[in-house]
Amino acid sequence: MRITGTFIDEISHDIPHQNWGPREWEKDFQYMQAAGIDTVIVIRCGYRKFLTYPSDYLISKHQCYAPPIDLIDLYLTLAERYGMKLYFGLYDSGHYWDTGNLQFEIDANFYVIDEVWKKYGHRTAFKGWYLSTEISRKTKGAIEAFNSLGQMCKQISGNLPVFISPWIDGKKAVMAASGNLTKEDAVSILEHETEWNEIFEGIHQNIDAVAFQDGHIDYHELHDFFSVNKKLASKYNLACWTNAESFDRDMPIKFLPIKFEKLKLKLEAAGKSEYDKAITFEFSHFMSPQSSYIQAHHLYNRYLEYINTI
Numbered sequence: 001m002r003i004t005g006t007f008i009d010e011i012s013h014d015i016p017h018q019n020w021g022p023r024e025w026e027k028d029f030q031y032m033q034a035a036g037i038d039t040v041i042v043i044r045c046g047y048r049k050f051l052t053y054p055s056d057y058l059i060s061k062h063q064c065y066a067p068p069i070d071l072i073d074l075y076l077t078l079a080e081r082y083g084m085k086l087y088f089g090l091y092d093s094g095h096y097w098d099t100g101n102l103q104f105e106i107d108a109n110f111y112v113i114d115e116v117w118k119k120y121g122h123r124t125a126f127k128g129w130y131l132s133t134e135i136s137r138k139t140k141g142a143i144e145a146f147n148s149l150g151q152m153c154k155q156i157s158g159n160l161p162v163f164i165s166p167w168i169d170g171k172k173a174v175m176a177a178s179g180n181l182t183k184e185d186a187v188s189i190l191e192h193e194t195e196w197n198e199i200f201e202g203i204h205q206n207i208d209a210v211a212f213q214d215g216h217i218d219y220h221e222l223h224d225f226f227s228v229n230k231k232l233a234s235k236y237n238l239a240c241w242t243n244a245e246s247f248d249r250d251m252p253i254k255f256l257p258i259k260f261e262k263l264k265l266k267l268e269a270a271g272k273s274e275y276d277k278a279i280t281f282e283f284s285h286f287m288s289p290q291s292s293y294i295q296a297h298h299l300y301n302r303y304l305e306y307i308n309t310i
Contacts, residue, residue: 001242001267001268001270001271001275001278002036002267002278002307002310003035003036003037003244003267003278003279003280003283003303004036004037004038004039004277004278004279005037005038005039005040005041005241005277005278005279005280006032006037006039006040006041006279006280006281006282006283006284006287007040007041007042007043007089007243007279007280007281007282007283008040008041008042008043008075008282008284009043009281009282009284009285010042010043010052010071011043011044011045011046011047011050011051011052012047013047013048014176014177014254014255015255015285016285016292018284018285018291018292020284021069022069022074024290025074025075025078026078026081027290028283028284028288028290029078029079029081029082029084030082031283031288031289031290031300032082032084032283033082033083033084034304035283035287035300035303035304035307036307037084037283038083038084038085039084039085039086039087039127039277039279040075040079040084040085040086040087041086041087041089041130041279042071042072042075042086042087042088042089042130043089043130043132043281043282044089044090044091044092044132045072045088045089045090045091045112045116045132046058046064046091046092047091047092047094048064048092048093048094049062049063049064049065050064050065050067051064051065051066051067052067052070052071052072053067053070053071053072053073053116053119054066054067054070055091055112055115056115057111057112057115058091058108058112061111062093062108072088072116072119072120073120076120076123076125076126079125080123080124080125084125085125085127085128086123086125086126086127086128087127087128087129087130087161087163088116088120088126088128088129088130089129089130089131089132090105090109090112090113090129090130090131090132090133090149091105091108091109091112091132092105092132092133093105093108096133100139100140101141102133102139102140102141102142102144102145103141103145105133105145105149106144106145106148106149109149109152110148110152113129113149113152113153113156114156117156117157121156121157126157126160127160127161128160128161128162128163128208129150129153129154129157129160129161129162129163130162130163130164130165131145131146131149131150131153131162131163131164131207133145133146133149133164134165134166134167134213135166135167136166136167136168136169136173136187136216137169137187137191137195138195138198138199142199143199143202143203146164146202146203146206146207147202147203147205147206149162150162150203150206150207151206154206161208161209162206162207162208162209163207163208163209163210163211163239163241164207164209164210164211165210165211165212165213165243165279165281166210166212166213167212167213167215167216168187168192168212168213168214168216168217168225169186169187169192169216170186170187170216170217170218170221170225171183171184171186171216171217171218172215172216172217172218172249172250173186173216176254176255179252181249181250181251181252186217189221189224189225189228192225192228193228193231193232196228196229196232197232197235200232200233200235200236200238201236204236204237204238207238208238208239209238209239209240209241209276209277210229210233210238210239210240210241211241211242211243211277211279212225212229212242212243213243213245213281214226214242214243214244214245214266214269214270215245215247215249215266216249219262219265219266222265222266222269222270223269223272223273226242226269226270226272226273226275227273229273230273230274230275239276239277240273240275240276241275241276241277241278241279242266242267242270242275242277242278242279243279243280243281244263244266244267244270244278244279244280245258245266245280245281246258246263246280246281246282246283246286246287246299247281247285247286248262250262255286256286256293256295257285257286257287257291257293257295257296257299258286258299260298260299260302260303260306263299263303264306286299287299287300287303288300289301
């Protein structure tokens with residue numbers, strides 16, 4: 001299974017910023033294209049007060065900072081230049097992470113979706129939406145939030161596809177700020193299937209694809225969980241993608257590029273489960289030849305060697 005999409009994590013809270021400008025970003029799109037990537041996903045257009053584009057609404061109503069460059073315009077320009085599709089990730093206010101209440105995310109993004117479509121909807125590379133709210137289990141209000149936001153995205157854009165990328169509440173699902181690598185209360189396969197059957201039943205009319213993050217379970221568990229994900233996605237007519245994390249959750253240092261063997265195991269498990277697409281979080285930090293992590297340069301080389309053999 002080849003990676004054909006990547007998140008762009010320009011607004012992050014737990015990964016160092018690389019301070020790239022247009023020249024570095026264009027070089028990265030060239031590296032992506034050479035690796036077979038045809039889809040880029042802006043993981044979030046803003047996080048708390050930092051933004052990727054000069055949003056009149058968020059700057060005036062939520063006191064966000066005006067960014068020094070319109071990165072959405074830049075990414076769309078580069079996607080158009082290199083023949084890629086761009087999925088736009090919604091705004092993350094941080095209120096949900098602080099309070100568990102999703103209503104603020106719904107309210108803010110109703111304005112953001114309208115503003116963004118008016119500003120960028122005519123661009124040829126604008127091909128879909130990503131709902132940036134991440135959940136793992138039966139989160140209070142998640143079905144209503146995904147339905148509301150997905151429906152608005154689709155209605156305003158003429159039914160462009162919408163996808164989500166939840167995580168599996170496995171043994172490695174610990175907070176990034178935690179010193180622990182694992183936890184005891186991991187979800188069982190049966191619990192995972194039961195809960196996500198209920199969630200998919202509630203959201204499938206307004207969501208087109210699901211890309212479960214693959215890094216929170218152990219490698220010997222991949223096949224069982226992936227099989228359940230594929231079965232549920234097929235039941236509700238959703239495309240089943242894998243979010244192949246290209247960083248390592250097994251290391252005490254958070255986060256470094258993953259060992260190639262581990263990435264290979266995860267991609268092969270997704271292939272055996274007949275997933276529709278593999279995306280990664282994320283190329284620029286963890287796989288790019290110009291990443292600030294030198295291990296990423298080598299991962300890129302190993303990955304190219306691998307895909308040239310399949």
